Amino acid sequence: GAGVSQSPSNKVTEKGKDVELRCDPISGHTALYWYRQSLGQGLEFLIYFQGNSAPDKSGLPSDRFSAERTGGSVSTLTIQRTQQEDSAVYLCASSFAVAGGPGELFFGEGSRLTVL
């Protein structure tokens, strides 16, 4: 499809396991964001990529969280040694935008992570 694609859509894991969440942005989009959202809460910024580089990693909650983006396209968010408080919907979004550009972010449907 033409939109932002995220996988898996749902993931249930046991505490202490590692998980990988994948995001396929819209082709040609240079900016890519990861957010997480707990039930009834706002969007929590995690990390922002421009191309393959991450000018802002300030939102990653701990060193258990890491993300990479290769080829200016697909991004993977990895959570090591998952904890119950990591349970949330992880949203990826992409945009053509660079500083000063249009503000439309296109979001994927999210990956719902449940840590038991």
Place this chain on the structure above:
Amino acid sequence: RKEVEQDPGPFNVPEGATVAFNCTYSNSASQSFFWYRQDCRKEPKLLMSVYSSGNEDGRFTAQLNRASQYISLLIRDSKLSDSATYLCVGRSSNTGKLIFGQGTTLQVKP
């Protein structure tokens, strides 16, 4: 202080009412502004950009007040389908990153 701050609400209004939301921003999130809408259990989608001169799109009007560092969204003649969370967004002047507020929840009742 948060870079982009909103009253979470909820705002409960009857159909046909006019409702306004404000959002304040800090200097670091002041390059440009947007309103997004998020329906329950759905992803956010762009509602409208906010221009310095103010702009209108049908029943929706967005305004920017740089002196007081706030933006507003006015919804006229509210419909049941307007029920959603409205997210205020500012762009960082340093990195270009889009910064989301916590959202304001609107419930329009019959």
